[in-house]
Amino acid sequence: MGIKNILQSVSQGERIDAEEGLRLLREADLLTLGELAGSVRKRLHPDRMVTFIVDRNINYTNICVNKCRFCAFYREANSPDAYVLTREEIFRKIEETIALGGTQILMQGGVHPDLGIEYFEDLFSSIKSRFSIQIHSLSPSEITYVARKAKIGISEALERLKNAGLDSIPGGGAEILVDRVREQVSPNKIRWREWMDVMKAAHHLGMPTTATMMFGSLETREELVQHLTRVRDLQDETRGFTAFIPWTYQPGNTELGGRSATAVEYLKVLALSRIMLDNVMNIQASWVTQGAKIAQVALEFGANDFGSTMIEENVVAAAGVTFRMTRQEIVNIIQDAGYTAGQRDTRYNILSVVT
């Protein structure tokens, strides 16, 4: 059987299973995947709007107990360039973010061995008492760590953090949601079920989250597709994922080394994500790993969101990849591709349409 039937299913709005997804990834050419992803995108977003958020990544520490092999950012506690930001530094960064029209901060570590839940409760509530800003922070790995450290359950930890001011959770640390891959690239990090459990608990508390996928390291294509179906399965249950963000492993300065996925592979996987995740509204292009040109082209491969202006980004930069984009550049690129640019908030509400 050819892939004709699969193409037809997708264009009729039917869901495809893992095996069909795998066949698309293996057999469909680049333009075919783009056309299919475009048809799904058009169904979900008929308005030709491409959104972005003005935000800043604040990496409060680079000290990390996980020491993932694909990561160029982490440091040992005694390393000369290890750091923990002071509260004043964090506040100053938030002030700058707000001055630049930012509506969200994304705070992630390092999973620092000494920072417990009280530290974050205190930090979040003091941020909320000073600033009007969305706190989109702490990936599942950090949440799990502080819960364990406090000897409390995930839900309880999330509830306490939420009460302190945590609004939503970024989908980082998902890497590939298959333990065979995780054991190799991030042996000390939480396993796929634990990642999912945090997301599930967050969704049940009404906290939206995103989901990411880092691909192009050691996973097989089967495992990549399994990642997609695992995200889709939870989404069927909770509807709590606002967006899916695939990006490519960046080998620079990492223990794992090797090559990065090529641009064609990125666009194919992005398109497949759009096609398979029929229940996740938004797909983000990753200009941070792909650069502005491919991120723009990604709009024809299923992406409807340009992610963040990232006033600051440190993690990908540590791997030697430093693309930079201003708000104006993002808007120009969206418009150049024939779309309307809209600044959004964390929950994808449109704050302003840029004309």
Place this chain on the structure above:
Amino acid sequence: MSLSHLKEKIKSGTRLTREDGLDLYRSHDLLALGRMASHVAHKKNGDRVHFVQNMHINPTNICVNRCKFCAFSRSKGEAGAYEMTIEDILVKARSAEQGVRELHIVSGLHPDLPFSWYLDMLRSLKKEFPRIHLKAFTAVEIDYLAKLSGMTLRDTLLALREAGLGSLPGGGAEIFNPGVRTTLCAEKISGDRWLEVMEIAHGIGLKSNATMLYGHIETIEDRVDHLLRLRELQDRTGGFQAFIPLSFHPRNTEIKKSSYTTGFDDLKTLAVSRLLLDNFDHIKAYWVMLGEKITQVSLSFGVDDIDGTVVEERITKMAGGTTDGSMTRDELVNLIIQAGKIPVERDTVYHTVRTWA
């Protein structure tokens, strides 16, 4: 803008008009452009994607023309000016890897060197590397060399060929529109003269490429007109091998524009070129300017050639080019295979050296 009327034309192989070219450019339907361009590319070249193992040599950046879009050129005596001797050039060529079969040699227009120097350079290279193809001198340089030699263009080209010149690269075309050209590079030869040089070169059996510099101050009308003039000449001579659109790099130039071309514009320009230039066998994505990523994606937008290994090109680098100066053969092959195409190593005149089937 719907492109359905053009899809029919492309399918039936009907030549596109100026208006068709403008419609293609005005469309935002990037994938439809890719489909059409792929159809044409496939008819001409199947799934084959060509590359050559080559080395760029830029003997001097001293140039009597000081084009505003150029970050490479210097005046004599200016900081950063350099010139290589023939011995320097030979040393450089000796550093080429086994397997390099083309030297791509372009330069500034040096104020002092006599015509005989250029003949000596070609002869010296040919003598030491008889099997390496010398692709040298843009039409702008040929015009300048004719002035130095005091001979006609034809006799100048014949003398250069006699000394070892194998073919001409396509540089210096920029944009033919005289108004834009005056703003960009007032001292450079006109578009008419560029085409005249090419016509004469083709007439004596020298093949060449053709280029277009886009993404500065030109309009899409200027681009389409540029392509159509190339198509017209190609109808008469058949001497162009490949068309290579060159994306403008703004850094360190005098053109006031801060932005690079977009991914859409790069892919559109390649696809439109493939569709309008129905009498060109090859459309080339020059990865040094476009970056590896867009170059790889462009293989689904009408491109069948990604130039070469390009050891140490200096001209793009000076204008803020972000790619490394070279890619190995294995990297080029991998890029093509990962895009689902068949890598073909070629020589300068498109004889197959090796196919990775």
